[in-house]
Amino acid sequence: MFEKKIENKNLRKLGRAADMLWLSIGEPIMIDWYKGGKREVSEYAIHFQCPWRFVKNGEILLAAHDIYNPFNENAGKDWEWDIFGREKEESSIFDVRSQELSELLPLKIKSVNSTDTSDLHIDFENGICFDTFMAHSRKSEFFRFLDNTSDEQIVIFDVD
Secondary structure (H helix, E strand, O other): OOHHHHOOOEEEEEEEEOOEEEEEEEEEEEEEOOOOOEEEEEEEEEEEOOOEEEEEOOEEEEEHHHHHOEOOOOOOOOOOOOOOOOOHHHOEHHHHHHHHHHOOOOEEEEEEEEOOOOOEEEEEOOOEEEEEOOOOOOOOEEEEEEEOOOOEEEEEEOOO
C-alpha cells in the first residue's frame, strides 16, 4: 500500500495541529493551495489520531500524551495544552521535545511495516523508530496518509 512510497524517503518535519501529530515525508514540492496561490509541502504526509511514540535504544523520546502534559512539572492546574508558541517552561512536553527531535531531521526511513490491525512501525537510519498501536475496538479514524504528488488520500481505520 503506501508503505513502499515512503521507504528510503526522509522525514523532513513533524508537528501537531491541536492533538493530531503530522509527519512530512519526502522531497519538497509545490502544490495549489486551497486559499489561492502555491504552497510548499512534502511529497507525503501522515496525520495520526491514535497512540504513537518515537523510541531510541529503549527510551521514549516523544509520545502522544506528551501533548497534554506541561514541560514544567510545577505548572498550575489552569495550564492549557492547546496553546502554541509559548516559552519552554510554559509549553507542553511535546512542544519542547518535538523541537529537540526536529534538530535531528532529516531522518531517512529504512523500513515501514504494518500489522493486520494497522499498527505501524517505521525504522529510521539512526536507530530511532516510530510506532503506533490500536486503542479502540470500534471503527474510528486511526491515521490518514496523504500523497501530495497525486492528491490521493488513504484513511486507515482501526477496524475494517
